[in-house]
Structure formats: structure tokens, C-alpha cells
Amino acid sequence: MKNNKDLPAGDHAGPLMADVARLAGVAISTVSRALTNPGRVNEKTRARIQGAAMQLGYTPNALARGLRVGKSNSVIVVLPGPLYYGASQIIPQVLSGINAALVEGGYHLIIANLDRGEQSERHVLDLAFGGSVQGVLILSSAVPEVDGRSLSQAALPIVSLLHDLTALDIPSVVTNDREAVRGATAELIALGHRRFQYLAGPPGDYHDVERYAGVLEALHDAGLGEDAVLRSGGIDYRHGFRIGVEAAAEYHGLATKPTAIIATSDDMAISFMSRVHQAGYKIPTDLSIVSFDGSAICDYCWPPLSSILQPVEEMGRRAVSLLIERINAPQCEHSERIIVPSTLVRRDSLAPVAGSMALF
């Protein structure tokens, strides 16, 4: 039996600032000042108010305050989709960096989507347009849009992370996908490898485009043609394990086999290795493998997996400082691209091609 049916605020039973004021014997505005701007109030009354607030367990209503001051001190982080993929935990890791930097800067983080369905998209836009947040961090995905509204229309600073959106005039923090893969491929070539299998992400995907371009560039630099590489996979990264399994079957069926695998995620590499082992091949004796992401688990694979390590935490931090900068100085400044380089971590999965007299 609720007896507060006439209170619009419903069941939020907590004490109000008015209650604190009454208990402390001061005006409501004094309470406000004491709480948000101590120093502009007599120390003695301040203490009394503080005490009253504690005693009542008072918490200011964030909505009311936000409505009044138009500052939420919150930043919304837009995720690319569900967090669960496989061994590659780029997004969770980058979130770590983001969180640390945000908290350090006095901002709060809000995640309002774990998928990119219509409902979630709408929620994100509502928060952005509704004044609940002061900035947006988009993770490895496109700008949220629904019902003809687009986040880019909101008068909010936006920063993109892991995905280059500078073409849309959104400052972006990315890694050197292309260069890193080119370097790794070049290294394989130097080890004597001449035939490659590339485990791809979805066609057209930013990362896949960049990484594949890296492979081709390295081949080109070495005077090799595109036919030196076989493309496998090509579906969503979240099916990484499946891609690896299928690519392994493909490998097994080939008459002339590649001697080196370039996987675009650790998941792909891990499941590929597993199936190839089961079929009796030896790594790195029969084939070498390099992948992308640098998951913690690479160290515990069989054999330990060479992988291109993305400096995820740092990328997160950089993105946050870029965003905070924009929040404090919204006046234009052309969009910026920050590149944080990834580096190949060499482990046992990498070796000179069998029977080659590689360069050492």
C-alpha cells in the first residue's frame, strides 16, 4: 500500500535537499552551496549541513542537478556489439584504459549498449541528445544512427577509437594495422616463406581492408604477386574460431600448401593451430603462423603464438584525453588522427621455411 500516489517522483523515497536544510536550520540554497561550493559558506554552518546530510543519508538528485547545470560529467562509450568473442579481448582491454583515464579526469563512464540493435541505438541517441552526457567515445564501429537521427548531429564532441573516422571529420585513435601487418609479412618473407594463407575478417571491414593491404604491400615490396596469398575466412570477427577451423580444413585440402599463415585475429590463429595439429602438421616445422591482437593467451598456446600486439590501454587513454580536450574547447579544431603503433611479439610459431637456407 503505497501512500505517495500523488508524488510524481514516485518511489524515490530518499531525503531531499529541503529535508537537509530543515534539519540544519538553514535555507535550501545554503545547503546547495555548502555541498557543491564549500568555501563560499561559513565553515560552521557547512559542518552542520554536512552532518545533517550524512545523518539523513542524503544524495543529490542527479537528474535535477543535470537539468539545471547542463553538465553531467559523464561520457558515453558506444560499443561495437556484444563483448564476447573469443580470446581477443581488445574491446574489454581498451575499456580498461578508457575507464582509468576517464576516472582520472573526473568523468564518469556510461555504457548503454551491448549490441547495435535498434533499441540500443535509440537509447544511445536519447542519452546523447537528451543531455545526459558530455561526450561520446565510439569503439571500433560506425556512428549510431536510427530514425533518421545520427549521433553526429548532436552538439557533442565525438572521438572514434580503433576505427579511422577522420573522413567523417571525427578525430580518431587507431593503430597502424596496415604497417604492422606489412612488417610481419616482410619478416615471414625474410624467413624464406613464399606462399601464404590469409585468414580474413569480413570484406570491407576497416581492419580487414587495412591488414590485407599490408600483406599485399609486403608481397609487392618483395617482388611477389597477389597470387602468393590465399584468402580464407571473410566473415565476422566474432566467428574467429570458426574461421580458423574452416581455414584449417582448406589448408589440409590444398595440393601445394602455404608455408605461412597470417591470421587477422588470435581466435582464428588458435583454432587453426588446433585443427592443423589434429591433422598431424607441426608448427613451426611445417608452417609458421602470425596473428593479430596480442591476447594474453598467446603465451600459453601450442606453440606460443606470435601476434601483433595492440597497445590497447594506451589507445584508450589517448582517446579519452582527446575527448576531454574537445569537451573543454568545443570550438572546431580540425579532426585529428592519432596512430599508436602495434608491434609484433615474436614467439615460437614463427620459423624459417622448412628446408630453406634462410638468411642466417
Place this chain on the structure above:
Amino acid sequence: MKNNKDLPAGDHAGPLMADVARLAGVAISTVSRALTNPGRVNEKTRARIQGAAMQLGYTPNALARGLRVGKSNSVIVVLPGPLYYGASQIIPQVLSGINAALVEGGYHLIIANLDRGEQSERHVLDLAFGGSVQGVLILSSAVPEVDGRSLSQAALPIVSLLHDLTALDIPSVVTNDREAVRGATAELIALGHRRFQYLAGPPGDYHDVERYAGVLEALHDAGLGEDAVLRSGGIDYRHGFRIGVEAAAEYHGLATKPTAIIATSDDMAISFMSRVHQAGYKIPTDLSIVSFDGSAICDYCWPPLSSILQPVEEMGRRAVSLLIERINAPQCEHSERIIVPSTLVRRDSLAPVAGSMALF
């Protein structure tokens, strides 16, 4: 050069309901009705208003609305800490289930913490006490508390997930940690194993207490004593890989070796296997291993890892429906415990003890 320095609402430049009203030539209250309660307004005017809103790209201010109605349609999910651990992606997976169920029920999800530091804790409490959310889902951790405030004081429905908090009168959705481990241990015993090494989580941790109890119960049931099991590890689950590495070293140093390993997370099992392999032991010939979590990666381990699979998605869904139930009917109802059973997925890491004439 901003010229709106006198507007408290600051830079939130979006159109207001008043603008829509003006454009549509109606009163502001009519706009409100048309938008939130169509049917109570003439279809013709409704359409005109709708049009005006679209044309202006109007989005209602969530803060103002929330302040007025006290209903945010949002639920806050409290995370136990950073999302990044290792192969075990229980939390991300359970989030998936939560999200799906929440969206289905018309609720929004808000995550406001990626650690359990003071700042984040405060932010969570501010959101809860500040009326920004209508319910709380606590994931595998304790009730947020800071500055003498505790979330449990908020007049909000709370549900705990993965962690039994029924003792605090908080309805909880958990799995059968103890039973599941007891079953797995019993199975190892049936395979002839008599000496075990248990890779533990932090002492006192809910999961570790339950799982270890499961081991002991199984030993007891088989007439074996506590000395049949060696406890290793015992630090935070997020250091799972390290636990496995250290436990492997310990194993290697033992004169009489256990023949079966019971790991309380896949991470521990994976790194343990890796190091034990490097030392030349064969799994499951020399030793069997079972772990907990049922990560996707278990299928791609060497050998494929037997693990206790937690029905995470379902747990998430159950927790949400429990929570929504409470939101709709806040009147007491004693706290409930829902147990969703985990089951052992048997893979190659499990075999009869060497030289045993096990029961088949």
C-alpha cells in the same frame, strides 16, 4: 564565440518542446501528450506535431522527463571490476544475456563502472540514489558501498548474479558451483584418480569456497581424506594464467605427483597445461585435468579441455526477469535463490589414471 553564456543549460543546443509547439502551432502541453500519450490527442494535430518534431530533429530531454516522472526505464549493471581477465569471459557473456533480456523487456542498460574504485563506487551510488535507474543487477561481487552509503539502502530492487547474496536478503541467481565440482571430482575418482591438485581462487571468495567444498565432499564420499588434494594458487581469478604457471612449477617439483588437476578457471588450466607440456608431461596420459567456466576456447586447447560449463546467458536472463518482477511489484516478497546448474563438458583432457584398470 558562444553567445549563449547566460543559458544555464550550456551548450546543449538542441530544439526544445517549446520549439516544436511553436512550429506546430499548439501548446507545449499538447506536444507532450502527442509524444508520450498519442491517442489522447486528435490524430490530425498529432501528425502535425510529429512532423514538426521530425523536422526539427527533436529529442526530449531525458533529464527533465526523468525528473518529472521518476521513471528512467533503465537498470544499472554493477561489474565486479575490469572486464579483462583471460580466456574466461563469464562476465561478458552473462552481460550478453542480461542485455538481450533487458532490451526485450523495454529496459535500458547502464554500466557505470569498470573497476571498483572509490570514484566508480560513488558514481554508481549517485546514479542509484539520484533516481537515474529503476533497478540494480550486481555481478559476482559485493554490494557497492562508499562514504557510509550502501546501495542496499536505496529504495531500489536489487538482484545478485553469480554470487549468492540471499543472506543479505538480496535475491540471487547462481550456479551450482559446489555440486558441479563435486560431480567432476567424483568422476575423476571413478577414473581411478586418487591424488589431486586443486588450483584455487582467492581464499574466502564465494566461488572458491564452494568449489573447494565440492572437492572435499567428493573425496569424503569416496572415503578419501583431505590430504588427497594439494591446494595451489589462491590469488585473484584475474591472475589465472599466473596461477597456472606457478602451479605447474609446483607440480613439476613434487616427488609424488597428483594424477588429476582441478582448476577453478579455464585460464589456470590453460597456462598450467602449457607449462606442463613444456616440461615434457603428457595430458591425459600422465595427468588428467578438469576446469571451470567452459570458455569457447576449451575446444581448441591441446588437448581439448574438459570444463564445467556455466549457462551464463540463461543466468543473465533469469536475473533480469527476477529484477523486472521486483520493479513491477516492489512489495517485499522474501529473497529468492535461483540455481541454474552447470554441467561438465567432457573432452580429451580427461582419462583413466595411468596403469589403472578403471571401471570399464
Place this chain on the structure above:
DNA sequence: TTGTAAGCGTTATCAG
């Protein structure tokens, strides 16, 4: 240093 009062953008009540 403190109090009074206006107003943030909505929704809900009440007349018309």
C-alpha cells in the same frame, strides 16, 4: 555569509 526567487525542460492536473 545567507536567504529569496526564478528557472532548467518536462509532465500532470485542471479548466475550458
Place this chain on the structure above:
DNA sequence: CTGATAACGCTTACAA
């Protein structure tokens, strides 16, 4: 069916 008008809980000129 629609239009004034009073809240919602808080901050902030402005006055005292």
C-alpha cells in the same frame, strides 16, 4: 480535445 499552470529537485543571480 486542447491550453494554462503548477510541480519535479536542484542551482544561481540578486538582495539582504
